[in-house]
Amino acid sequence: MKFTGKNVLVTGSSRGIGAEIAKGLAGFGLKVWINYRSGEAEAKAVQADIVAAGGEAEVIGFDVSSEEAFVEAIKQITTADGELAYLVNNAGITNDKLAMRMKTEEFMSVIEANLKSTFIGCREALKVMGKKRFGSVVNIASIVGETGNAGQTNYSASKGGTIAMTKSFAIEAAPRGIRYNTITPGFIATEMTDVLKEEIKAAFVAKIPLGRFGEPKEVAEAVAFLLSDHSSYITGETLKVNGGMFM
Numbered sequence: 001m002k003f004t005g006k007n008v009l010v011t012g013s014s015r016g017i018g019a020e021i022a023k024g025l026a027g028f029g030l031k032v033w034i035n036y037r038s039g040e041a042e043a044k045a046v047q048a049d050i051v052a053a054g055g056e057a058e059v060i061g062f063d064v065s066s067e068e069a070f071v072e073a074i075k076q077i078t079t080a081d082g083e084l085a086y087l088v089n090n091a092g093i094t095n096d097k098l099a100m101r102m103k104t105e106e107f108m109s110v111i112e113a114n115l116k117s118t119f120i121g122c123r124e125a126l127k128v129m130g131k132k133r134f135g136s137v138v139n140i141a142s143i144v145g146e147t148g149n150a151g152q153t154n155y156s157a158s159k160g161g162t163i164a165m166t167k168s169f170a171i172e173a174a175p176r177g178i179r180y181n182t183i184t185p186g187f188i189a190t191e192m193t194d195v196l197k198e199e200i201k202a203a204f205v206a207k208i209p210l211g212r213f214g215e216p217k218e219v220a221e222a223v224a225f226l227l228s229d230h231s232s233y234i235t236g237e238t239l240k241v242n243g244g245m246f247m
Contacts, residue, residue, distance in 0.1 A: 002229040004134065005085020007031040009077060011064050011121065012091025014043035016190045017140070017216045021088055022046055024220035025227070026055030033077055034059050035091065064091045064117035074124045083132060086227045087125045089118040090140040092158070099153040107154040114158035115165070122169045126178060135178040136227045139166050140219075143186045143242050159184070163238055170236030179235040181226045186242025189213040209244030 007030060013022040014036035023046065026032045032050060034057055036043035043059045050057040060076065062069040077084050092114040095106050118139050129135025144152055145159025163182050170180040187193060187204050193213060196204075205211060222241050225231055240246065 001028045001224050003028060003030055003085070003227070004229055005030070005083065005136075007033065007077070007081045007084065008086035008088065008227070009033040009035060009060075009074070009084060009121075010088040010090055011035040011117070012037075013088075014039040014046060016192070017185065017188060017219050018088075018090040019046045020216035021090060021220045021223050022057065023050055023053075023055075024217065024224055025086075025088075026050040026057055027053065028224055028228075029055075030086065031056040031058070031081065033057070035064070035073070036061050037063050037091070064089075064121065065112045067120050070117070070120045071124055074128060078128055084125060084128045085135055087121055087135075087137045088140065088223055088227070089121045089137070089162075091117060092140070094152070094155050096151045096155065098151055102153060107157075110154035111158050111161075114155070115161045118162050119165060122165070122180065126169065126173050126176075129178045130173075130176045133177045136231075137166075137169070137178070137180045138223050138226045139180070139182045140223075141166075141182050141184045141238070143184050143240070143246050146184055146238075146240075147246050166238075167236045174235060179226075179231075181231070181235060182238045183219065183222050183226065184238055184240050184242065185214065185219050186240075186245045187213045188219060188241075189215055207245055208242070212243065214241060214243055 010022045012018040022032045047057045062073045141162040142159040144156040166182045
């Protein structure tokens with residue numbers, strides 16, 4: 001995979017899909033900034049894995065939903081490296097509940113953590129990348145942002161908003177040579193799916209044409225493609241990584 005830039009910030013990359021994205025991008029030669037909010041030990045473990053494999057990584061802790069913290073983090077990165085070439089907005093939370101029982105603050109907590117944080121990252125990246133007229137951003141949304149899901153009104157709204165917002169950023173950033181794309185993972189084998197009962201897993205798998213959950217590495221490789229020079233004529237697109245569950 002070919003990359004013109006030299007570094008990348010991956011939010012929420014101390015575990016799960018984010019950690020696999022960080023490791024994958026480091027494997028392609030990028031310096032990776034590993035973001036965490038509360039899992040410092042996990043973030044340092046990801047860093048250690050990257051360094052042990054011959055890669056370069058730094059750990060940077062901040063809450064992505066805090067505008068001040070996000071702005072300061074990007075300033076720290078650009079001061080250290082002279083640029084921010086790539087950004088992966090991966091951090092997010094869930095707070096599931098049926099809509100009739102969901103309080104406004106429960107709805108907004110997910111919007112703040114997922115959609116607002118992605119907006120801040122996209123906006124600040126545009127400012128920094130615009131100076132060099134180069135850069136690529138990938139936002140991690142979700143299949144439920146395309147299909148909806150019972151009990152996830154807040155989460156699906158945040159991810160559907162991410163998909164639409166990415167297209168608008170892509171239009172505004174294109175004259176500056178900066179690309180914005182979205183990935184919508186389906187059911188991916190992570191700690192979150194490991195706790196599901198076997199009969200529930202089987203029910204989900206039955207709805208997936210490829211007949212299995214995806215692997216975090218498969219999402220990471222899709223991210224690498226959309227960030228890289230190999231997708232230089234792709235912007236504003238939504239790449240489904242869901243085994244055919246939603247086409």
